[in-house]
Amino acid sequence: MDDPAVWSQGSEPDVVRPFVMTGGRTRSSRADVRMETMVELAYEAGTRPSLPEQAAIVEACQGGPISVAEVSAHTALPLGVTTILIGDLLDTGVLEMHLTDPTDIEVSALTRMIERVKSL
Amino acid sequence: MSNPSEPSRHVTAVKFVVAGGFGVGKTTFVGAISEIEPLRTEAAMTDVATGVDDASAVATKTSTTVAMDFGRLTVDRRLVMYLFGAPGQERFTFMWDDLVTGALGAVVLVDTRRFDECFNAVDYFERRRIPFVIGVNQFAGGRHYRTADVRDALGLAETVPVLDCDARLRSSCRDVLLELLQLILRIKTAG
Ligand SMILES: Nc1nc2c(ncn2[C@@H]2O[C@H](COP(=O)(O)OP(=O)(O)O)[C@@H](O)[C@H]2O)c(=O)[nH]1
Ligand SMILES: [Mg+2]
Numbered sequence: 001m002d003d004p005a006v007w008s009q010g011s012e013p014d015v016v017r018p019f020v021m022t023g024g025r026t027r028s029s030r031a032d033v034r035m036e037t038m039v040e041l042a043y044e045a046g047t048r049p050s051l052p053e054q055a056a057i058v059e060a061c062q063g064g065p066i067s068v069a070e071v072s073a074h075t076a077l078p079l080g081v082t083t084i085l086i087g088d089l090l091d092t093g094v095l096e097m098h099l100t101d102p103t104d105i106e107v108s109a110l111t112r113m114i115e116r117v118k119s120l
Numbered sequence: 121m122s123n124p125s126e127p128s129r130h131v132t133a134v135k136f137v138v139a140g141g142f143g144v145g146k147t148t149f150v151g152a153i154s155e156i157e158p159l160r161t162e163a164a165m166t167d168v169a170t171g172v173d174d175a176s177a178v179a180t181k182t183s184t185t186v187a188m189d190f191g192r193l194t195v196d197r198r199l200v201m202y203l204f205g206a207p208g209q210e211r212f213t214f215m216w217d218d219l220v221t222g223a224l225g226a227v228v229l230v231d232t233r234r235f236d237e238c239f240n241a242v243d244y245f246e247r248r249r250i251p252f253v254i255g256v257n258q259f260a261g262g263r264h265y266r267t268a269d270v271r272d273a274l275g276l277a278e279t280v281p282v283l284d285c286d287a288r289l290r291s292s293c294r295d296v297l298l299e300l301l302q303l304i305l306r307i308k309t310a311g
Binding site: 102 | 153159162163164202
């Protein structure tokens with residue numbers, strides 16, 4: 001892969017556009033949506049997404065449960081914007097989330113991870 | 121898609137962080153473990169701005185972004201591991217709270233020619249009580265350090281595992297990640 005950390009001094013339109021998509025929000029109102037949070041299309045989807053960016057997110061979720069970070073990578077939307085828009089899609093019932101409490105990881109989950117990594 | 125007659129089973133996603141300075145081998149490490157080509161996502165400095173509810177204020181914000189490479193390792197239908205490679209230098213700390221919240225553990229890669237580049241990450245994980253292991257990357261041209269010397273140089277507790285790591289070798293990355301998982305298991309079963 002190329003440069004480890006890309007610094008872009010973007011032109012203003014590039015800066016403004018993502019935050020127009022989010023209605024000026026720079027932070028999700030939902031603290032429970034993290035970059036590794038798995039989301040999935042709801043069986044009975046609520047409101048159809050109106051923004052093209054939301055439609056792109058829904059498209060990225062067609063293949064089954066997927067993390068917020070993967071949605072961000074597949075849609076090329078910045079992580080912060082993706083998180084905010086996914087929060088909206090959760091609020092409107094288009095998506096559902098699989099919440100993981102990291103303090104509650106079972107020993108059995110750890111031993112399964114260990115076996116998986118050993119098999120590499 | 122979750123169907124009420126056939127409920128989709130809950131997927132547990134766990135996050136690990138691979139931290140270290142530029143060119144230390146974070147992306148290489150992530151790629152060695154990942155079952156997919158590492159993906160990239162961009163976190164913008166603006167993400168951490170708070171109290172901005174006026175869209176006109178947005179244009180004055182800096183557009184500095186930092187890229188994170190990440191990979192995935194599926195354990196089974198219920199459990200997925202994600203590895204995020206992230207630069208650990210001071211000026212990137214704006215994204216660290218998001219990165220580390222929910223993380224189960226971390227690997228800090230150390231370039232023995234530039235120890236200082238990992239101080240920030242080590243401090244951060246110690247403060248946040250995130251279990252971490254040190255992978256010592258012995259690049260050609262640097263003098264060889266024994267892992268014990270690295271432990272001293274970084275002022276690490278005896279409980280922090282320090283291993284040599286060549287991120288270009290899958291087996292080496294596997295061993296470092298295994299050490300981390302075993303550390304987490306020890307902490308979990310002791311507590
Ligand atoms: N000698 C040596 N080179 C490495 C090692 N890991 C990565 N590299 C090389 O160092 C360069 C930077 O690695 P990269 O993974 O992109 O670093 P990052 O900036 O931390 O993501 C690449 O050319 C790698 O092939 C290592 O363990 N030993
Ligand atoms: Mg990199």
